[in-house]
Amino acid sequence: MKILVFLALLGLHSAAAVTHSLKYFYTASSQVPNFPEFVVVGMVDDGQMIHYDSNTMKAVAKRDWMNTFSADNPQYLAGQTDIFVGSQQWFKGNIEIAKQRFNQTGGVHVFQWMYGCEWDDVTQDASGFMQYGYDGEDFIVFDLKTLTWIAPKQQAVVTKQKWDESKAQSARYKNYITQECVDWLKKYLDYGRSSLMRTERPSTHSLLQKTPSSPVSCFATGFYPNRAEMYWRKDGHQIHEDVERGEILPNHDGSFQMSVELDVSKVAPEDWGKYECVFQLSGVKDDITIKLDVIRSKGGFPLVVIGVVVGVILLLLVVGIAGYFLWKNKKGKEGFKPASTSDSGSDNSLPLNQKA
Incomplete structure (x- = not known):
């Protein structure tokens, strides 16, 4: 199994000059030497802006403009930390479920979740994505059009059937992807525009x-x-x-x-x-x-x-950028899932109450 450093899904887009993105990468791992068991990385326009891992147990702003944003929203980082701590336990349980599904015991294993949205500041068009990966391959993907789950692996069929029954949860995901995520992206862009709109040639x-x-x-x-x-x-x-x-x-x-x-x-x-x-x-x-x-x-x-x-x-x-182990089977703009949006400043969360 290959563990890949960031990459791939964050490539070039046709509307590059005006398309902005907010994406989150959750990575739970077992028996990976010298690496945290759980890592979360948030990115705006493919630049890291927040980081959390199970060693520090604390969400940290990674850009100067995010420090300003956090200062203006004092509960933000604490709220993010609470969300990530809760997600950590959820992921720990699901990586064990995945190991059972694939008839595995020990060894190195990685369970991942990617979600986010993209917004064109000229056309105002928005799109979003959510997907899970296991050991370098797609595990289950959310279809925004049908509000159902796609199971590329036979081991994920049980999860698909279970999650498809939760209509309220699927509606929650759609609302986040199409509305809340874009609203938070615009807020971040307002704070980071001078940095995010810069142009720098290679050093x-x-x-x-x-x-x-x-x-x-x-x-x-x-x-x-x-x-x-x-x-x-x-x-x-x-x-x-x-x-x-x-x-x-x-x-x-x-x-x-x-x-x-x-x-x-x-x-x-x-x-x-x-x-x-x-x-x-x-x-x-x-x-x-x-x-x-x-x-x-x-x-x-x-x-x-x-x-x-x-x-x-x-x-x-x-520095933890390896936190986004991306699976090789590239799906372009598919992948997303938040943990619990609230007025206290949590932008990237939906209730993690679904077991695989």
Whole structure:
């Protein structure tokens, strides 16, 4: 089983310039070394804004504008903490139920929940999602149109049948996804607009190679927003063969990183100068390019720079961004579930009273 660091479902959107999002990721795990048993991460426009884990037992604001929001809403973080503590017990029980369903005992297992909404500030269109994952794959997904659950796995059919009977709970989810979530997103945007609407070019843009036979990775980090493209081209034309594009990942400071690899095993040394890596950031006119032969001037494979990449990945784990283990079966905009919205300042919660 692979535990994936954030990723994937938070990719590019067609209406990138005007689409905003509020998303939450709950991750319960068993027997994962040196990692909290329960982690919650909240994100606005794919940047982490709140964090909770079972080690600290406390919701913490992760952005300066969220500190301002919390100061103006004194009960907010305490309310979020109460919700996450309650969710922690619910998830602990359900991971055990899932293990029984899959006839499992020990070993590493991960039970996840993702939910949220997206809102276009020009068209005013809104959409939302909710889904659960287990051990890297979809477990059960909420269908907003029919207000029923979809069970991709046979082991989730019992859960589907049980949850479909709770019409009131399904209606609650719909109301949160289509109305409350968007209302809270707008509040967050009002506080974080100066930060969320900024544009920053990459602070580092490098070509990396572990060994002479390894693919060359074009790596960029420190850019914002996450609406970016990176690709390889030869003689001025974009190429797709022997190219592997990585996902856009978050950094601890709210910026992003990404990479794209090129297999150079078939490229003759004298042709390296024909290849270049291109980075494009939405809202920025000028592209950033690096020619492939630049790497040769550093001895072919600058291991010191590779160490920077490793350090970035480790830093992601340390600061808790690894809290969103996303399953590989990407469903785009499907996934959501809050825990109990109230006037005391809890935006991301619905009663967690449904057992799998």
